[in-house]
Amino acid sequence: NAGVMQNPRHLVRRRGQEARLRCSPMKGHSHVYWYRQLPEEGLKFMVYLQKENIIDESGMPKERFSAEFPKEGPSILRIQQVVRGDSAAYFCASSPGIRIEAFFGQGTRLTVV
């Protein structure tokens, strides 16, 4: 049973470009969480999705950021018009249900130049 898969592992974007981060949850998991982490800092919650629904997006900036988890395919975190401050590690985690163990992917390291 494959773990949570994130791709790409490393992503370099120029300022103003779009970044698309993908997260394929573990088999049987319908809940996905996205977090951002700056070096030497904690995990910052961004968004919680269930298949086709956004449950909680309270941690996601209202501009430039969006997330989806379609019926088929991976969850996507999209950052439009990236700025240098978006440089961070982005982790997703998946869970089979609410309040049940969540497992993390290896993360996407985004660098904006």
Add this chain to the structure above:
Amino acid sequence: QKEVEQNSGPLSVPEGAIASLNCTYSDRVSQSFFWYRQYSGKSPELIMSIYSNGDKEDGRFTAQLNKASQYVSLLIRDSQPSDSATYLCAVTGNQFYFGTGTSLTVIP
């Protein structure tokens, strides 16, 4: 007030000693509690989950939960240098709330 609070450390213990990591949470209706370990540059790895009051043991790790005091802890017995990492406490309410983590260094 933060949802989940942890002492950021750093916590240093000698090899073979017991490391004690603590976490408090603010939401009384929280139902599930987890400890994750994160090595530098890596993703968090689940090491313990606990759902009811009391102790839960798994190898060298023991998680302790006291819902009345809104407190959860992790004990690591016979600490090894490979245990040196940041330990994250997580609590579920409407989503997973993470503490900022406690940095542990085990000195050989």
